[in-house]
Amino acid sequence: MSNTKNNLLFTVNACVFVLSVLLSLTAASAFVEELDDTFMEMKEPEEIWLIKFYAPRCSFCKQLDRVWHEIGSELKSLGAPVSVGKADATAHTGLAKEFKVQGYPAILMLKNDIKYNYQGPRTKDGIMDFASRVAGPLVRALTSPQLFQHAMSRHDVLFLYIGASSPLKGSYMAAAEELIVHTYFFSASRDVLPKAVSIPSLPAVAVFKDGTFLTYNEERDGELKSWINRERFLTYSKIDSYTLYAMGDTDKLVALALVDERRPSDKSLRYKTLLERVARDYKELYSREFYFGYMEENDYINGLVMGEVATPSLIVVNLSNDGYFLPPGAVETEHHLLDFLNTVLNGSSQCQGGNGLVQRLRRLSYEVRNTLTPLFSQTPLLGCLLLGFPLAIVALICYACCKAGRPAGQGQGEGEGEGEGEGRVAAPQRKTPADKKAD
Numbered sequence: 068m069s070n071t072k073n074n075l076l077f078t079v080n081a082c083v084f085v086l087s088v089l090l091s092l093t094a095a096s097a098f099v100e101e102l103d104d105t106f107m108e109m110k111e112p113e114e115i116w117l118i119k120f121y122a123p124r125c126s127f128c129k130q131l132d133r134v135w136h137e138i139g140s141e142l143k144s145l146g147a148p149v150s151v152g153k154a155d156a157t158a159h160t161g162l163a164k165e166f167k168v169q170g171y172p173a174i175l176m177l178k179n180d181i182k183y184n185y186q187g188p189r190t191k192d193g194i195m196d197f198a199s200r201v202a203g204p205l206v207r208a209l210t211s212p213q214l215f216q217h218a219m220s221r222h223d224v225l226f227l228y229i230g231a232s233s234p235l236k237g238s239y240m241a242a243a244e245e246l247i248v249h250t251y252f253f254s255a256s257r258d259v260l261p262k263a264v265s266i267p268s269l270p271a272v273a274v275f276k277d278g279t280f281l282t283y284n285e286e287r288d289g290e291l292k293s294w295i296n297r298e299r300f301l302t303y304s305k306i307d308s309y310t311l312y313a314m315g316d317t318d319k320l321v322a323l324a325l326v327d328e329r330r331p332s333d334k335s336l337r338y339k340t341l342l343e344r345v346a347r348d349y350k351e352l353y354s355r356e357f358y359f360g361y362m363e364e365n366d367y368i369n370g371l372v373m374g375e376v377a378t379p380s381l382i383v384v385n386l387s388n389d390g391y392f393l394p395p396g397a398v399e400t401e402h403h404l405l406d407f408l409n410t411v412l413n414g415s416s417q418c419q420g421g422n423g424l425v426q427r428l429r430r431l432s433y434e435v436r437n438t439l440t441p442l443f444s445q446t447p448l449l450g451c452l453l454l455g456f457p458l459a460i461v462a463l464i465c466y467a468c469c470k471a472g473r474p475a476g477q478g479q480g481e482g483e484g485e486g487e488g489e490g491r492v493a494a495p496q497r498k499t500p501a502d503k504k505a506d
């Protein structure tokens with residue numbers, strides 16, 4: 068008796084559960100609109116949109132689905148003036164073209180007919196922060212000392228316009244319009260700042276970071292926008308691959324300690340401390356040319372040097388040309404490090420890598436190899452088929468050429484020397500700085 072009752076109860080419970088899951092799913096998707104090519108004509112001019120462009124088969128896009136629904140429902144429940152949409156870029160190519168979508172998933176915002184491209188990590192927090200930054204005012208006024216202190220406590224790097232309206236403010240607004248994707252912009256009057264902040268003359272633009280501040284000087288620093296773009300990172304920080312990629316725009320070199328987060332050795336700690344100290348104590352000397360930091364993930368750097376970088380190690384990378392510099396010997400002291408940085412600056416250190424044709428070809432072959440290695444280890448048969456077929460054709464062509472009497476002088480063994488040992492199987496895969504963590 069009670070058994071059937073229990074069963075019945077269980078069935079009812081199960082139904083309720085399934086129903087509620089279905090309901091929550093449909094509710095969530097209602098917060099995200101599916102857009103098509105008619106979108107640009109249909110939307111109202113004052114609407115602000117956060118849009119994900121996806122391709123049905125892209126797995127990174129699928130990983131983002133849940134985050135996207137959460138963002139949709141959260142923005143709605145916060146009452147944010149932002150509509151959330153998604154568009155299949157392969158089906159609605161007109162729209163994708165309009166937004167200059169090149170890869171998937173692409174995340175963009177549309178506000179006042181300006182399109183803002185998000186390049187940060189594909190996390191809910193990262194995207195939400197981007198959405199609220201772009202949706203809000205271009206320049207946020209800090210009208211009291213309390214608001215100034217509050218903003219200071221929330222932002223590691225804070226750009227501030229100080230003074231009344233002026234042509235400089237115009238340039239500041241123009242810079243903000245473009246760079247709001249990366250950072251916040253604030254304004255304040257002089258009396259809002261603490262007395263200790265001495266600004267040489269007003270109006271001024273300053274950046275507060277590294278526990279101090281720096282004022283913009285047109286003569287010395289050039290165009291305001293590019294100065295802001297150069298100064299928008301902390302001088303010393305923990306750097307992930309997104310940040311490193313973004314630092315490429317600043318034209319600064321990046322001095323990095325590559326450390327192993329799982330078992331930080333004494334050497335790791337020494338490298339970190341050395342870089343941090345030099346970044347702080349020699350700011351005047353180096354901060355115009357260098358960013359400093361440490362990285363706990365090596366994929367990006369491995370791709371750059373096309374090999375497995377040993378950790379811990381020190382490296383200086385030039386992101387403008389994919390070049391890099393390695394210290395000539397052990398770096399034990401501050402003196403060694405300063406020597407190394409100076410040789411990089413005065414050109415006496417040999418730049419390796421780079422983006423010349425040969426390097427680009429090597430990089431391509433490195434990436435192909437990295438993609439194929441896990442394929443082989445997971446599904447050897449499929450790997451053989453995929454690789455074997457084109458190889459067989461190439462071999463046939465070569466054979467045909469040789470027979471025709473041409474000396475086909477290409478070396479065979481280019482793929483070796485790159486330890487195809489055990490350790491390599493798990494490491495590659497996530498080369499692109501996309502989707503480190505989707506939740």
Ligand SMILES: *[C@@H]1O[C@H](CO)[C@@H](O)[C@H](O)[C@H]1NC(C)=O
Binds near residue numbers: 388418
């Ligand atoms: C970094 O690369 C840029 C672009 O190629 C180049 O102009 C610059 O001199 C390089 N810097 C160093 C220190 O090699």
